[in-house]
Amino acid sequence: MDTLFNPSSTSSFTFIQTHKNPQSFSLRTCGYLPFSSQFKTQSWVCLKAQEFHNLTPLNVLKKRGLKCVSSGEGLADEGEGIRRKNLAVFVSGGGSNFRAVHQATVSGDVHGSFVVLVTNKHDCGGANYARENGIPVIIYPNTKGEPEGLSSTDLVAALSKYKIDFILLAGYLKLIPSELIRAYPKSILNIHPSLLPAFGGKGYYGTKVHKAVIASGARYSGPTIHFVDEHYDTGRILAQRIVPVLANDTVEELAARVLRQEHKMYAEVAAAVCDERVIWREDGVPIIQSKANPNHYS
Numbered sequence: 001m002d003t004l005f006n007p008s009s010t011s012s013f014t015f016i017q018t019h020k021n022p023q024s025f026s027l028r029t030c031g032y033l034p035f036s037s038q039f040k041t042q043s044w045v046c047l048k049a050q051e052f053h054n055l056t057p058l059n060v061l062k063k064r065g066l067k068c069v070s071s072g073e074g075l076a077d078e079g080e081g082i083r084r085k086n087l088a089v090f091v092s093g094g095g096s097n098f099r100a101v102h103q104a105t106v107s108g109d110v111h112g113s114f115v116v117l118v119t120n121k122h123d124c125g126g127a128n129y130a131r132e133n134g135i136p137v138i139i140y141p142n143t144k145g146e147p148e149g150l151s152s153t154d155l156v157a158a159l160s161k162y163k164i165d166f167i168l169l170a171g172y173l174k175l176i177p178s179e180l181i182r183a184y185p186k187s188i189l190n191i192h193p194s195l196l197p198a199f200g201g202k203g204y205y206g207t208k209v210h211k212a213v214i215a216s217g218a219r220y221s222g223p224t225i226h227f228v229d230e231h232y233d234t235g236r237i238l239a240q241r242i243v244p245v246l247a248n249d250t251v252e253e254l255a256a257r258v259l260r261q262e263h264k265m266y267a268e269v270a271a272a273v274c275d276e277r278v279i280w281r282e283d284g285v286p287i288i289q290s291k292a293n294p295n296h297y298s
């Protein structure tokens, strides 16, 4: 039994572009607002009127001080498609999350293409899968064991030629340098196999995470996808799913249950970022607009 955890599935947000500040969306206070369609003009989005249903009363939302800022590119015009995004992936191991998202790009579920892979282990499963699929492989960082590895500065320079839109960390076990974080603001995601902020940080990776969860007596666990900042696992949380921790779970059984949800969630989140459906609330929390119902956010 895997349960989706969707705290705000009944919430509806309506966003009005303010002429004063084309990068911020604010909630109008005049009660329910209808919109009919969305189109993009120059650098900001205009929302026209249409009846919406089951809106959370705006005054309730406004009391929570909710204002939203677009993800930067805004919503596409009705008449034109959203540009396909270039993706980079960082792996250290087998790369099952990478393979799951890559297969979603091939099937068309994710409107993006992996253009480069970075790894600290030149012969890991993820790197070999990339080579088999014609995806260039870069080694980072430079270590005794990986003398071909790049420095942080050279990594940023090497990646710049691929015109990357988003970087996905998928089982990468080294610290992402601040130079790369500065070069790709709000554009680097990581998947972690616990419900952050619990069981995260230095030393929490792979089976070590699940061992700690079981030892704690926690009844639920699950994967988290978050934006990456300078520290391990402290960036803004974007998505989570929950799974039960059973009384007689082994580390391997819990790891497998969480990993199944990781694969599904990462493909959904990758689709959202490529569709430009990530919106940053004024309080700094990123939220995802539902593909099926644009009135729903989670």
Ligand SMILES: Nc1nc2c(c(=O)[nH]1)N[C@@H](CN(C=O)c1ccc(C(=O)N[C@@H](CCC(=O)O)C(=O)O)cc1)CN2
Binding pocket: 169, 172, 173, 174, 175, 176, 177, 190, 191, 192, 193, 201, 202, 203, 204, 205, 228, 229, 230, 231, 232, 233, 234, 235
């Ligand atoms: N700047 C950031 N870099 C990375 C993040 C991040 O959030 N910010 N996430 C990690 C992935 N990760 C958890 O999701 C993670 C990976 C590795 C470690 C860790 O303790 N690593 C060991 C070395 C392990 C090894 O080399 O085998 C260590 O640093 O001592 C913690 C969390 C990816 N990068």
Ligand SMILES: NCC(=O)N[C@@H]1O[C@H](COP(=O)([O-])[O-])[C@@H](O)[C@H]1O
Binding pocket: 091, 092, 093, 094, 095, 096, 097, 098, 126, 170, 171, 172, 191, 192, 193, 204, 205, 206, 209, 259, 262
């Ligand atoms: N803290 C980072 C961490 O533990 N990441 C975890 O490593 C595994 C990689 O599997 P994969 O290589 O098969 O995708 C995944 O479970 C991922 O959440």
